[in-house]
Amino acid sequence: MRGLSQNWAVFRESRIGMLGLIVILLFGVFGALWPIMINTVWDPLIYHPVVGFDPMLLHPSPPTKAHLLGTDPIGRDILAQLMFSTGREFLLGVLSALITVVIGTVIGTVAAYYGGFTDTFFMRVADIMMLFPFIPLLVVVGSMVRLTFFPFAIILGVLGGFGGITIILKAQALSVKVRPYIDAARVAGGSSFHIIRAHIIPNVLPLSFLYMMFNVTGAILSEATLSFFGVLNIDMSWGMMIHTAEAAGYLFDFGKYWWLWLPSGLAITLFCAAFYMVGRGLDEVVNPRLRKR
Amino acid sequence: MALPATADAADAILRVEHLCKYYPVSRGLFQRRQLLLHAVDNVSFEVKRGEVLGLVGESGCGKTTTGRLIARLTFPTTGRIFVDNADVSKIQGADMAEFRKKIQMIFQDPYESLDPRMTIFDIVAEPLNVNGMGNLEEREQRVAEMLSLVGISPPSAFLFRFPHELSGGQRQRVAIARALVMNPTFVVADEPTSMLDVSIRTGIMKLLAQLREDLGISYLYITHDLAVARYLCDRIAVMYLGKIVEVAEAEEIIKEPLHPYTRALISAVPVPDPAVKRPVPTIKGGVSKPINPPRRCRFYERCPVAKSTCAEQDHPAPREVSGGHFAACHQL
Numbered sequence: 217m218r219g220l221s222q223n224w225a226v227f228r229e230s231r232i233g234m235l236g237l238i239v240i241l242l243f244g245v246f247g248a249l250w251p252i253m254i255n256t257v258w259d260p261l262i263y264h265p266v267v268g269f270d271p272m273l274l275h276p277s278p279p280t281k282a283h284l285l286g287t288d289p290i291g292r293d294i295l296a297q298l299m300f301s302t303g304r305e306f307l308l309g310v311l312s313a314l315i316t317v318v319i320g321t322v323i324g325t326v327a328a329y330y331g332g333f334t335d336t337f338f339m340r341v342a343d344i345m346m347l348f349p350f351i352p353l354l355v356v357v358g359s360m361v362r363l364t365f366f367p368f369a370i371i372l373g374v375l376g377g378f379g380g381i382t383i384i385l386k387a388q389a390l391s392v393k394v395r396p397y398i399d400a401a402r403v404a405g406g407s408s409f410h411i412i413r414a415h416i417i418p419n420v421l422p423l424s425f426l427y428m429m430f431n432v433t434g435a436i437l438s439e440a441t442l443s444f445f446g447v448l449n450i451d452m453s454w455g456m457m458i459h460t461a462e463a464a465g466y467l468f469d470f471g472k473y474w475w476l477w478l479p480s481g482l483a484i485t486l487f488c489a490a491f492y493m494v495g496r497g498l499d500e501v502v503n504p505r506l507r508k509r
Numbered sequence: 510m511a512l513p514a515t516a517d518a519a520d521a522i523l524r525v526e527h528l529c530k531y532y533p534v535s536r537g538l539f540q541r542r543q544l545l546l547h548a549v550d551n552v553s554f555e556v557k558r559g560e561v562l563g564l565v566g567e568s569g570c571g572k573t574t575t576g577r578l579i580a581r582l583t584f585p586t587t588g589r590i591f592v593d594n595a596d597v598s599k600i601q602g603a604d605m606a607e608f609r610k611k612i613q614m615i616f617q618d619p620y621e622s623l624d625p626r627m628t629i630f631d632i633v634a635e636p637l638n639v640n641g642m643g644n645l646e647e648r649e650q651r652v653a654e655m656l657s658l659v660g661i662s663p664p665s666a667f668l669f670r671f672p673h674e675l676s677g678g679q680r681q682r683v684a685i686a687r688a689l690v691m692n693p694t695f696v697v698a699d700e701p702t703s704m705l706d707v708s709i710r711t712g713i714m715k716l717l718a719q720l721r722e723d724l725g726i727s728y729l730y731i732t733h734d735l736a737v738a739r740y741l742c743d744r745i746a747v748m749y750l751g752k753i754v755e756v757a758e759a760e761e762i763i764k765e766p767l768h769p770y771t772r773a774l775i776s777a778v779p780v781p782d783p784a785v786k787r788p789v790p791t792i793k794g795g796v797s798k799p800i801n802p803p804r805r806c807r808f809y810e811r812c813p814v815a816k817s818t819c820a821e822q823d824h825p826a827p828r829e830v831s832g833g834h835f836a837a838c839h840q841l
Binding site for chain 1: 612
């Protein structure tokens with residue numbers, strides 16, 4: 217293993233990874249601006265992302281000086297909605313990806329270490345999870361119970377955690393399990409728990425972290441899709457913004473009301489792409505064969 | 510099968526009796542018979558306190574499996590292993606920790622036997638750590654002590670480095686420090702020098718010999734190199750296809766090999782003199798796989814002195830030919 221500074225040097229060499237990181241940082245700044253704006257420059261009565269309304273204009277209004285990205289069909293500021301949602305998207309993506317990766321890492325390493333029935337059971341569960349069409353399932357679930365922000369993030373995380381990621385991490389754990397240092401730990405008297413915790417998991421973790429990046433993308437795309445269908449009980453998100461435009465019938469005139477769907481659509485695309493690109497950059501750190509020399 | 514050298518059973522730190530390890534070979538769809546790979550087949554020997562026994566043989570003869578069986582990394586199919594006259598297979602619970610303290614292992618590849626994500630301190634302290642020995646301060650002291658003992662000095666300069674920052678020889682020294690940190694009485698050394706450069710090899714061998722002198726450790730020294738075995742070991746056991754074919758004092762086995770396989774091995778050691786004419790190889794063919802071996806002498810196909818009786822009888826049991834010199838051959 218190389219030190220952190222060396223890993224950073226390898227990552228920096230990856231243009232795609234650096235680009236992704238810069239985009240994520242820009243989104244971070246953008247999201248951080250929201251509380252500042254609403255507390256200083258913007259009047260909450262007009263600029264609140266959910267209940268704001270500007271009585272001076274006909275809605276939806278195209279971009280003006282007061283509303284740089286225009287307003288939505290019920291008179292709310294698009295830029296404010298976009299900013300407000302950024303932080304939530306971060307939270308949703310990272311939270312559900314974290315849950316996915318923690319579950320996936322634990323199950324993957326345990327399945328690889330013990331093998332036998334444990335292994336077969338979790339791998340079949342993962343197969344089922346991969347075969348199952350999630351979006352339709354969640355549409356059904358969302359129409360039965362009111363899915364709010366945190367339960368939704370947790371459901372996404374858990375469903376992801378039992379899915380394909382366990383197979384990938386198990387494969388990695390299997391290759392770690394047969395290394396001589398595992399035997400050495402056993403000869404030293406280490407218990408199975410010790411070996412999994414101190415040796416297998418740390419050696420699988422870089423790959424877990426890499427897949428966490430890809431899972432952020434997956435979680436945000438799922439959220440956007442389900443919000444668009446209107447089955448999530450989330451007050452505001454990028455997907456919700458497109459849903460609002462669609463529900464009011466403005467999505468049919470494709471180019472005419474572009475400010476209703478373009479900013480949020482672009483944000484979803486860029487944000488997901490950025491995490492994917494960071495993942496690709498990390499891939500080069502984790503997987504030396506991809507590295508150019 | 511007679512037990513080789515049981516002069517004084519209490520004297521033996523390790524005694525192995527009729528040890529067998531068979532691995533099932535995955536069979537084809539239409540194969541009826543379960544195929545077994547006889548990795549270790551009815552092996553008996555003992556190591557006396559303070560003694561170094563060399564286990565010599567070519568790749569795949571079962572010497573590493575024997576070492577792993579003794580270190581309890583895998584479990585025997587049949588047969589028993591006694592450490593300090595206690596049956597290893599019956600060790601449980603708290604005695605297990607005691608057993609781990611007593612028996613340690615040095616692995617072949619120092620690039621693979623150290624966890625790349627751990628610092629040198631964590632690696633060497635791990636046995637103390639998992640066995641709950643000492644507090645952090647005592648562990649630090651003990652680790653530094655061990656590192657300087659194996660020639661990693663100054664220890665403080667290495668404690669918080671990672672294995673990839675060390676050379677192969679340094680890594681193997683760290684692995685040795687780790688194996689010895691709990692003061693074991695018996696160490697299984699599985700080809701500890703075979704992955705190292707020749708220039709470093711001697712240093713490690715000298716270190717192992719020195720540690721044996723200083724700490725009174727017994728080794729089972731697994732190697733394929735007769736010269737290494739001769740240098741380090743008191744006695745040498747030669748293995749072939751899961752069987753021990755000859756056991757004797759190191760010098761005696763080199764000078765007066767009895768078994769045709771040992772003779773062939775010794776004749777294969779290069780002589781540092783270009784004028785020396787190489788003897789014609791006395792054995793033919795290659796090592797066969799020990800999968801369901803036929804009931805005859807394992808060495809029959811390659812043996813230069815084989816007679817029809819060798820094919821008719823099962824593999825011979827080791828016989829004491831002269832004092833402490835055992836060989837397993839029908840023709841002796």
